[in-house]
Amino acid sequence: MGLFDWGQAQDAHQEVYQQNGGYDEPNEAKFSHELVAGAAAFAGMKKFEDHQREKGEPVNHAFAKELLAGFAGGEVDKLAETKGMDLYDKERAHHQAKENASQLYDQQYGNQDQYDPNNTEYPQQFQNSGRGNQGGYGGNNY
DSSP: OOOOOHHHHHHHHIIIIITTTGGGSOOOOOSOHHHHHHHHHHHHHHHHHHHHHHHTOOBOHHHHHHHHHHHHHHHHHHHHHHHTOOHHHHHHHHHHHHHHHHHHHHHHHTTSSSBOTTSSOOOGGGTTTOSSSTTOSSSSOO
C-alpha cells in the first residue's frame, strides 16, 4: 500500500463517523476494512493529540507510536462492533489502522527529535474539531 495521507484520513473519518451516524448506526457490514482503518487512524491521532496535550509531557517517537496504535486500535474495536465487521476484516483493519496512524504521525512529527506538545502546534486537521470531546471531529459522534 502507498503512503496514507491526512486528506485520505479525513475523508474516511467523515464517511464512517459523520455521514453514517457514528457509533449509533445499526450494524451493517458496509464499510471496507481499509475505510474503517483510515477513519480509526484519524480518530486515534486526534485522541492521542488531545491526551498528550492534556498531560503536557514530551515523549519519544517510539512511545508516541505505541500510544497512537492503542488509540487507533480502540477505534477499530468500537467500529467493528457497531458496524458489524467479521473477525477477519477486524484484524485487517487493526493492522492497517496502526500503519496508517504511524504514517500520519511521521508526516506530522517525523522531522522532530521527539513529540513535545508544548513546542508543537495542534494539527490544523483538528482545528475545527474541538478538544476534549472524546476525540470527535466536527461533533460528538463518538
